[in-house]
Amino acid sequence: MRDVFVATKEALALLLSGDTGIWEIIGISFGVSLQAIVYVTPFCLVAAFLLAYGDFRGQRFLVSLVHTLLAVPAVVVGLTLYILLSRNGPLGDLKLLFTQGAMIIGQMLLAIPIVIAMAHSALKSSDKIIWETAKTLGASHTRAMLTVMSEARFGLFAAVIAAFGRIVAEVGCSMMVGGNILHHTRNIPTAIALETRKGEFAQGIALGLVLLILALGLNMMLSGARHRFETA
Amino acid sequence: MTGEIRFENVEKVYGDRVLLSVDSFTMCAGNCTLITGDNGAGKTTLLKIFSGLLKPEKTVVSIAGRQLSWQKARPELQSSVVYLHQSPYMFDASVYENVAYGLRAARLPAAEIDEMVWESLHWGKLDHLTHRNARVLSGGEQQRVALTRARIIRPRFLVLDEPTTSMDRKSRHQTYELIQLLRGEDMSILISTHDIEPFLEIVSHHHYLEGGHLHEISIPARSPHGKSSGVVTTFQRQGS
Numbered sequence: 001m002r003d004v005f006v007a008t009k010e011a012l013a014l015l016l017s018g019d020t021g022i023w024e025i026i027g028i029s030f031g032v033s034l035q036a037i038v039y040v041t042p043f044c045l046v047a048a049f050l051l052a053y054g055d056f057r058g059q060r061f062l063v064s065l066v067h068t069l070l071a072v073p074a075v076v077v078g079l080t081l082y083i084l085l086s087r088n089g090p091l092g093d094l095k096l097l098f099t100q101g102a103m104i105i106g107q108m109l110l111a112i113p114i115v116i117a118m119a120h121s122a123l124k125s126s127d128k129i130i131w132e133t134a135k136t137l138g139a140s141h142t143r144a145m146l147t148v149m150s151e152a153r154f155g156l157f158a159a160v161i162a163a164f165g166r167i168v169a170e171v172g173c174s175m176m177v178g179g180n181i182l183h184h185t186r187n188i189p190t191a192i193a194l195e196t197r198k199g200e201f202a203q204g205i206a207l208g209l210v211l212l213i214l215a216l217g218l219n220m221m222l223s224g225a226r227h228r229f230e231t232a
Numbered sequence: 233m234t235g236e237i238r239f240e241n242v243e244k245v246y247g248d249r250v251l252l253s254v255d256s257f258t259m260c261a262g263n264c265t266l267i268t269g270d271n272g273a274g275k276t277t278l279l280k281i282f283s284g285l286l287k288p289e290k291t292v293v294s295i296a297g298r299q300l301s302w303q304k305a306r307p308e309l310q311s312s313v314v315y316l317h318q319s320p321y322m323f324d325a326s327v328y329e330n331v332a333y334g335l336r337a338a339r340l341p342a343a344e345i346d347e348m349v350w351e352s353l354h355w356g357k358l359d360h361l362t363h364r365n366a367r368v369l370s371g372g373e374q375q376r377v378a379l380t381r382a383r384i385i386r387p388r389f390l391v392l393d394e395p396t397t398s399m400d401r402k403s404r405h406q407t408y409e410l411i412q413l414l415r416g417e418d419m420s421i422l423i424s425t426h427d428i429e430p431f432l433e434i435v436s437h438h439h440y441l442e443g444g445h446l447h448e449i450s451i452p453a454r455s456p457h458g459k460s461s462g463v464v465t466t467f468q469r470q471g472s
Contacts, residue, residue, distance in 0.1 A: 127321065129317055129321045130321055130323075132280075132285050132315070132317070132321075133317070133320070133321040133323075134333075134337075135285065135310055136283060136285060136310065136313070136314050136315045137314065137333050137334040137337060137381065137382070137385065138310075138311065138334050138337045138338055138385055139333075139334075139337040140337070143337055147323065150323075150324075151323065151324055
């Protein structure tokens with residue numbers, strides 16, 4: 001117990017002292033995960049909207065497929081991507097394996113089903129009257145879709161934040177396709193795994209704290225915005 | 233120019249239940265038509281089909297004499313008709329933004345939008361609520377915002393689905409006043425209601441929906457002062 005206390009104290013000192021090694025890892029982590037979430041969000045929101053408001057063959061199958069993909073472990077996504085990107089794989093010529101690009105793709109694949117599934121349920125529970133009101137007032141399909149999304153924005157933010165929280169903390173895929181290379185592909189979760197194996201708990205705890213503070217900050221932001229909306 | 237919209241053989245089915253089976257329904261420009269009927273008779277379904285918001289299983293639509301498939305008729309209906317829900321949806325924005333919605337959708341210049349919105353807010357007696365979030369208004373105020381929001385885009389037909397249901401007396405009165413003003417502006421209006429008396433002064437046609445079937449009902453004669461000579465409390469179906 002005392003060891004944990006000492007390690008946590010050291011962790012805080014590391015963070016506050018501006019240790020360049022640790023802040024570089026944090027920077028890589030955020031850079032990769034933010035890019036991944038930014039790239040997938042527009043596509044996922046439109047896909048979720050079509051699944052919620054569309055009327056086409058195979059719609060229910062696609063919803064089931066998205067929910068099934070939620071259950072795929074990160075290491076399986078990592079393994080699949082590793083095979084595709086490895087030198088002899090079909091995408092080997094792109095030379096992306098063990099780069100941040102590969103990590104971004106991996107995290108995008110992990111985020112897609114989360115954002116679509118959660119955004120779909122947020123949009124599905126929003127009232128169809130929003131769409132009808134927008135359409136009857138002369139909105140184009142695109143404007144009406146954006147109106148529905150705007151009215152359901154808290155559910156959609158929650159979907160994006162949940163997905164970001166998941167990918168910024170995942171270790172399996174980043175480890176496999178990123179390779180945990182110092183200064184290049186070492187992010188918070190892969191660094192925690194490495195430092196723990198080495199017995200360097202302080203750095204592991206410091207990085208874990210960053211993830212916790214991030215999760216807390218994002219959730220407070222969301223609940224603050226929801227509170228302002230409800231009391232407006 | 234859409235002068236007349238005519239539906240024939242309209243059928244709407246949910247599961248194995250026939251909700252609506254209307255032989256013919258015509259709405260002409262300049263008319264004010266009432267549709268009455270019990271709850272579940274299919275009033276909302278008919279009104280939503282007329283507004284292009286709900287696809288019927290089958291129908292033949294003629295707009296200004298041109299017979300169109302539903303795919304072609306739908307966008308024309310949506311651009312000619314504004315449908316007001318029984319409990320209108322207020323976008324999570326100010327009253328001003330709600331009223332401006334249709335004009336922004338039409339991509340009008342900002343200055344023109346501003347001028348039209350202020351004129352409309354004044355028309356709807358909403359000046360003092362301009363910057364309030366429309367969601368926090370009372371039911372009567374929201375109905376006024378909805379009528380103002382519909383009027384501003386000058387639709388050829390305005391469809392009001394039970395516009396005064398669950399309103400207090402004062403709000404109901406204000407809503408009637410606005411509807412009368414709209415009639416004064418020659419707006420063609422289709423209203424579903426349980427309460428026909430307040431509309432007798434402005435109504436030109438009356439239909440009764442029963443079990444998904446539509447029956448035309450004669451309008452009581454009016455006195456020389458424009459007032460109805462009698463109040464219809466029971467409906468005689470034509471031919472019954």
